[in-house]
Every structure is written in C-alpha cells, then in structure tokens.
Amino acid sequence: SPYDAGSSWEPIQESPRSGTPLVGGILALLAGVLALGQGIIYAMANEIAVTQGFTDVAGSLCMCSGLDILFGLASIVGGIFAIQRKYFALALIAAILGMLGLGFVIGALIGLIALILIAVSKAEFED
Numbered sequence: 001s002p003y004d005a006g007s008s009w010e011p012i013q014e015s016p017r018s019g020t021p022l023v024g025g026i027l028a029l030l031a032g033v034l035a036l037g038q039g040i041i042y043a044m045a046n047e048i049a050v051t052q053g054f055t056d057v058a059g060s061l062c063m064c065s066g067l068d069i070l071f072g073l074a075s076i077v078g079g080i081f082a083i084q085r086k087y088f089a090l091a092l093i094a095a096i097l098g099m100l101g102l103g104f105v106i107g108a109l110i111g112l113i114a115l116i117l118i119a120v121s122k123a124e125f126e127d
Contacts, residue, residue: 017085017124018121018124020117020120020121020124021082021083021085021091021117021118021121021124021125022082022083023117024079024082024091024095024113024114024115024116024117024118024121025078025079025080025081025082025083025084025091025114025118026079026083027079027110027111027113027114027117028075028076028078028079028082028091028094028095028098028111028114028118029075029076029079029080029083030079030107030110030114031072031075031079031095031098031099031101031103031107031108031110031111031114032071032072032073032074032075032076032077032078032079032094032098032101032103033072033076033103034072034101034103034104034106034107034110035068035069035071035072035075035098035101035102035103035107036068036069036072036073036076036101036103037072037103037104038068038072038101038102038103038104038107039064039065039066039067039068039069039070039071039072039101040065040069041065042061042062042064042065042068043061043062043065043069045061045065046058046061046062046065049061067101068101068102068103070097071097071098071100071101072098072101072103074093074094074097074098075094075095075097075098075101075111076094077090077094078090078091078092078093078094078095078097078098079091079094079095079098079114081094082094082095082114082118085124085125085126086125086126086127087125087127088118088122088125088127091118091125092115092118092119095111095114095115095118096111096115097111098110098111098114099111099112099114099115
C-alpha cells in the first residue's frame with residue numbers, strides 16, 4: 001500500500017533556536033546600562049546644582065535622573081528576560097523603556113534595535 005512505502009515515523013524536530021532574542025537581550029542590557037549611567041550623572045549634577053544654589057534646575061535634574069534610573073533598571077531586567085526567552089511582553093516593554101531612557105543618545109538607538117529584535121522573535125519566547 002502507499003502508506004507503508006518503507007518510510008519510518010520520526011518525531012518532528014524543533015527548529016534550532018536563533019540568536020535573535022539573545023542579541024536583543026544583550027542590546028537591551030546595554031541600553032539599560034547607558035540609561036542608568038546617564039541617570040546617575042544627572043543625580044550627581046542635581047547634587048552639584050543644589051549645593052551651588054541653582055535650585056531652579058534641581059527639580060528637572062532630579063526628575064530626569066529618577067526616570068533614567070528607573071528606565072535603565074527596567075531595561076536591564078527585560079534584557080535578562082529576553083536572553084532567557086521568558087515573559088515576551090515584559091521584555092518588549094522593557095526594551096521600549098530602554099529606548100526612552102535615551103542613554104547618552106546612543107542608548108535610544110540601541111534600545112530601538114533591541115525592540116525590533118525582541119519583537120520579531122516572539123515565537124521563541126515561552127510565554
């Protein structure tokens with residue numbers, strides 16, 4: 001019969017995992033570190049501004065430093081999730097936050113590339 005033409009049944013093998021989420025995760029980590037560094041520099045500048053009496057810019061520096069530190073930490077955590085291929089939505093949001101943290105301007109570009117790489121590798125994430 002045509003159904004038993006000598007073919008053997010073998011389980012379908014999964015396609016090998018690509019390095020796309022790994023690279024996206026590493027870039028998200030890098031964007032997070034840059035945003036975190038920028039936030040720390042803003043915090044130091046805020047302290048200098050306060051001690052020198054420039055209180056009019058202190059509020060803006062304080063807000064910017066807080067947001068950069070928060071976005072940087074979120075991007076670092078999301079990069080770890082992307083490397084582990086877990087929590088796709090959180091990894092994607094974290095890449096967006098890494099992009100918004102600016103990170104000396106280059107961090108925004110690195111975050112954008114990380115966002116694209118994580119987004120196109122959705123099928124490789126566990127959930």
